Amino acid sequence: MSYFGEFKDLIQEGDLALVWISRDNIKPITVDSKEFFNTRYGSFPHRDMIGKPYGSQIAIRTKGSNKFAFIHVLQPTPELWTLSLPHRTQIVYTPDSSYIMERLNCGPNSNVIEAGTGSGSFSHAFARNVKHLYSFEFHEARYNQAKEEFEKHGLINIENNVTITHRDVCESGFTIKKGDVTSNQFKDDEEYVNLEANAIFLDLPAPWEALPHLDTVISKDESVGLCCFSPCIEQVDKTIEAMEKNGWINIQMVEIQSKQYESRRQMIRTLDDALERLRDIKSHKLEGVARRKREFENMINEEKKLDTNANKIDKKDISTQTEKPTSKKAQNNRPIIAKTKFNPFGKGSRVREGDTNFQWKQVSKVETEIKSHTSYLTFAFKTITNTRDEELFQKELEFTTSKPSSHKK
Ligand SMILES: C[S@@+](CC[C@H](N)C(=O)[O-])C[C@H]1O[C@@H](n2cnc3c(N)ncnc32)[C@H](O)[C@@H]1O
CATH class of the missing domain: 3.40.50.150 (Vaccinia Virus protein VP39)
Known part of the structure; x- marks a missing residue:
């Protein structure tokens, strides 16, 4: 039996193994206890793989952080x-x-x-x-x-x-x-x-x-x-x-x-949902205009106050005193807008798929990344010797007719 068709349990020195990094990133390696498999997350020593069952996950600590990076070591198949x-x-x-x-x-x-x-x-x-x-x-x-x-x-x-x-x-x-x-x-x-x-x-x-x-x-x-x-x-x-x-x-x-195809649920959106969403957008817009107006007025007032104070202080202190309200400061003055409640058209707080407070329908999502080289397949068939083997045919016929038919009573 060929190497590719031979199933083994454990990873051994010298094996051809496939390292699964992600669905579209699989790399072949020859297992060598002195070698490392290098990725941008770090180096995986081959010696960590030897003796483990095929399909094992191998983990290392990523460079400069406390996180882990993982690969899976798989046995080669034609697929x-x-x-x-x-x-x-x-x-x-x-x-x-x-x-x-x-x-x-x-x-x-x-x-x-x-x-x-x-x-x-x-x-x-x-x-x-x-x-x-x-x-x-x-x-x-x-x-x-x-x-x-x-x-x-x-x-x-x-x-x-x-x-x-x-x-x-x-x-x-x-x-x-x-x-x-x-x-x-x-x-x-x-x-x-x-x-x-x-x-x-x-x-x-x-x-x-x-x-x-x-x-x-x-x-x-x-x-x-x-x-x-x-x-x-x-x-x-x-x-x-x-x-x-x-x-x-x-x-x-x-x-x-x-x-x-991936089967999943999609939220059902009604006309009422759409109307509520439009009202929501409109009220946000109005709130935004009012807020920006308030922020602008605050900024003008601050500047006026600073101008008055500036007349009273020494010139050398000017650099520390003339700080204008920064956008951060303006942000701090921003009134806290209550977090919007969930809207079924996108933004807002997240809802778990299938949440029983909402209506859902079953849909199929198409995954586009399946690899296939698009070509036309033209099939045809041929039998060169079409003549009947009379002897074989007679034998088959005798055999079939001599058998008691299961349909006869
Ligand atoms: C598209 S590739 C085949 C890929 C292959 N089916 C696979 O799955 O990896 C086509 C190959 O046919 C070879 N080829 C083209 N004309 C040929 C010919 N007249 N005789 C033999 N090989 C030929 C080319 O060199 C090329 O390597």
Whole structure:
């Protein structure tokens, strides 16, 4: 089983762990007892994490204050990796990848082709769920980075359920043979890899160029699913044309719009509330005008008094005596206005959500920050061998007809 799919209880030296700072700030670390995880709130020693269960909260005292700063140390999963990985390209996020795997019937018997590998976001999700992933990337640096990462994460290991190949799939197709730049370990008598793919995912700028190469590497005896991931509708149009030309059927285009809803109560505001609010604003306005007038008159009076006194004192004392009323002083003279009672339109004292003195209705609030790379997903299916296996069919028929029907009385 791959490292990403292997659950462990305790954090250990050398582990790849994900540090959760906030929902949109998750950082990967390799646990090393001599290292620190630095944040703007302070440094978290890795040694404080070792031996603690995954999911633990680690706290430190913040610099120069008596407060605490917290992080949580989590075990990597494909979903968390997607949120924390170093981006080398645009990536596929979980709302899309989970839907695609479901539509392509991915499971423990699936052999999947993925092109291109990019940042390996989707590769991690595929690797956990399928029998074998064949991933292709034509950018040399990205191929090397992804290969190294897959090895480190245990995706390319003894069980070997991921193969990554350096290849331009539009030009050279998907066949993997001895001598190719690939992570595949060929046996002595092996010349080719028999891909027998039954699910294909193409995240390429021109999937219509790669599509004609698929027939030689897909499984012949079952329905094979294909999904092309393209941001522009013009690309979708070209892809559909190529799918139809190459015998792919049941073509359907889908776009995932992921939204999260939060259920909460909202106060019901009536017309009477609105009228009361308007009266409130009007009275505040009048109070304000009267107050400012009073403050101005006070200031003039103070100045007059000071002028009279100034005639009686020495010149050298002037600087200490001529202090005009400051705004602070004016503020101190301000009449204390009684705190307004709650108004249901915003300002005023706070009311706890659901307070039984008010009326509430149930609403849903949309969270806008869910990450998803908006692209069109074009699905199609193909079965190469459509001829009936007569022998198998007869056997099935005999078996079905020989069974006593549960409907017969
Ligand atoms: C958008 S990224 C894929 C992101 C990936 N699905 C993920 O979730 O991280 C597209 C990748 O396809 C690669 N690519 C583009 N054309 C290719 C081709 N003809 N053959 C192989 N890889 C190709 C690019 O180098 C790039 O890394």
